[in-house]
Amino acid sequence: MTEQADVAIVGGGFTGAALACALADGRRRIVVFEARRTPSARFAGELLHPTRLGVFDDALLTRLRRRGADVLGFAVVPEPGRPATLLPYRAASPDAPLGLGIEHAVLVEELRRAAAERPGVELRFGARAEVTYHEGRAIGVRTGEGDRVNADLVLGAEGRHSPLRAQLGLPAATRLVSFTAALRVRKAELPHAGFGHVLLGAPGPILAYPIGPGDVRMCFDLASNPHLPSVPARLRAQYAPAVPEPLRSAMLRSLDGDGEELQLVANHAVRTTGCVAPGVALVGDAGGCAHPLTAAGMSVCLNDVQVLADELARSRPSVAALRRFELRRYRFARTRETLTDALYELVSHTGECGPALRGALFNYWRSARARSASIALLSGEDSSSLALGREWSRVLVGAATLVARGASGPRVAALGDLLAFTGARFRRMLHAHD
Numbered sequence: 001m002t003e004q005a006d007v008a009i010v011g012g013g014f015t016g017a018a019l020a021c022a023l024a025d026g027r028r029r030i031v032v033f034e035a036r037r038t039p040s041a042r043f044a045g046e047l048l049h050p051t052r053l054g055v056f057d058d059a060l061l062t063r064l065r066r067r068g069a070d071v072l073g074f075a076v077v078p079e080p081g082r083p084a085t086l087l088p089y090r091a092a093s094p095d096a097p098l099g100l101g102i103e104h105a106v107l108v109e110e111l112r113r114a115a116a117e118r119p120g121v122e123l124r125f126g127a128r129a130e131v132t133y134h135e136g137r138a139i140g141v142r143t144g145e146g147d148r149v150n151a152d153l154v155l156g157a158e159g160r161h162s163p164l165r166a167q168l169g170l171p172a173a174t175r176l177v178s179f180t181a182a183l184r185v186r187k188a189e190l191p192h193a194g195f196g197h198v199l200l201g202a203p204g205p206i207l208a209y210p211i212g213p214g215d216v217r218m219c220f221d222l223a224s225n226p227h228l229p230s231v232p233a234r235l236r237a238q239y240a241p242a243v244p245e246p247l248r249s250a251m252l253r254s255l256d257g258d259g260e261e262l263q264l265v266a267n268h269a270v271r272t273t274g275c276v277a278p279g280v281a282l283v284g285d286a287g288g289c290a291h292p293l294t295a296a297g298m299s300v301c302l303n304d305v306q307v308l309a310d311e312l313a314r315s316r317p318s319v320a321a322l323r324r325f326e327l328r329r330y331r332f333a334r335t336r337e338t339l340t341d342a343l344y345e346l347v348s349h350t351g352e353c354g355p356a357l358r359g360a361l362f363n364y365w366r367s368a369r370a371r372s373a374s375i376a377l378l379s380g381e382d383s384s385s386l387a388l389g390r391e392w393s394r395v396l397v398g399a400a401t402l403v404a405r406g407a408s409g410p411r412v413a414a415l416g417d418l419l420a421f422t423g424a425r426f427r428r429m430l431h432a433h434d
């Protein structure tokens with residue numbers, strides 16, 4: 001028998017559960033299909049910027065904050081022993097709410113619970129779903145167990161490797177950027193309490209942020225394909241020296257544990273140019289994602305949820321409404337992707353101009369205006385591609401000055417490398433926004 005619903009959501013992870021919460025209005029019937037029977041223990045995003053947390057209602061946000069930790073902004077350390085540059089969220093806007101650090105499994109558990117409590121929402125677990133079509137339009141979903149649900153709108157929230165994206169013929173460029181070794185560190189103290197830290201000076205950037213009372217998550221970026229058993233030794237030898245005390249000792253203690261605290265995850269960048277088709281939209285990572293350095297992934301997911309809820313509050317899920325969603329979500333997502341790519345390349349650049357690029361970034365941050373503009377862009381408070389281009393140009397001009405002064409070694413080699421770096425980045429930026 002075919003059931004009837006208003007919205008069928010494929011994927012009950014972070015985005016799917018957040019969608020169900022936001023779209024439940026007491027009138028819509030919403031069915032969420034989640035392939036897994038049991039909660040996933042796989043590491044995924046845990047640091048949420050404040051800008052899109054308003055998608056959650058107050059009661060839900062209070063529940064999440066109770067099980068996580070407040071985040072005040074970013075602290076970026078250029079190299080071991082040097083002071084951090086602080087980028088508090090409140091530098092972008094004095095009444096900005098705080099961000100949130102929370103274990104991913106706990107976050108999803110709370111969102112699913114909140115969704116299930118909403119009238120009209122049903123979550124089905126162990127239900128791998130695929131979309132059904134009639135005359136080129138998505139009309140619902142079916143599962144391997146024989147469930148069939150017809151719906152006015154199907155939302156694909158199946159994550160970055162979305163099979164639905166391929167099924168719809170929506171092009172995607174997928175790049176394996178690096179790997180994250182994620183370590184939970186208990187009884188840990190961050191140099192700047194409450195801040196998400198980016199520590200440079202190791203072979204890859206390290207991200208460390210609070211996820212609960214006394215608990216810190218450390219994410220180590222590994223460029224080459226690592227073999228998990230060799231990772232602890234690599235972290236001890238190459239990354240620990242870039243971690244300030246007392247966090248370093250706590251990190252080493254966690255690495256000495258039984259290994260349960262360490263996970264390895266691949267970081268992909270997925271760039272799409274379209275995410276809707278008649279009767280269906282891709283939402284969250286299914287619509288694209290970037291490297292986790294700027295912790296922007298879930299803000300993009302929540303922005304998708306917010307924009308979609310807004311469009312559906314105004315009209316039926318017509319092709320025109322879905323196209324408006326698509327246009328509005330890319331305006332936000334593109335700036336996040338471009339900023340993340342640019343920053344990741346800057347902090348990891350191993351060519352001759354690398355020291356000048358990083359030196360220029362920290363010089364640029366000496367100005368309060370620059371710190372305010374940067375945290376506005378990082379947190380998604382400002383999603384203008386023009387602002388991003390303007391601030392990025394300032395850093396590049398600063399890098400050229402440092403190269404000219406010989407601060408990055410032999411001038412000719414460093415200048416050639418800077419020109420190549422700049423040219424490649426601007427071509428990517430123009431391509432991303434065309």
Ligand SMILES: Cc1cc2nc3c(=O)[nH]c(=O)nc-3n(C[C@H](O)[C@H](O)[C@H](O)COP(=O)(O)OP(=O)(O)OC[C@H]3O[C@@H](n4cnc5c(N)ncnc54)[C@H](O)[C@@H]3O)c2cc1C
Nearest residue numbers: 011013014015035044045047129158159284285292297298
């Ligand atoms: C290493 C790493 C660190 C990150 N750190 C951050 C961070 O600090 N801050 C941040 O904002 N973001 C971060 N992110 C990004 C963040 O994790 C993602 O943006 C977010 O998890 C995406 O949620 P999603 O629900 O769209 O996809 P997923 O989390 O992948 O969920 C997809 C769900 O769909 C289900 N599913 C798949 N196929 C089907 C099907 N056919 N039928 C039914 N169910 C299906 C899956 O079982 C899964 O539950 C990070 C990502 C990585 C990889």
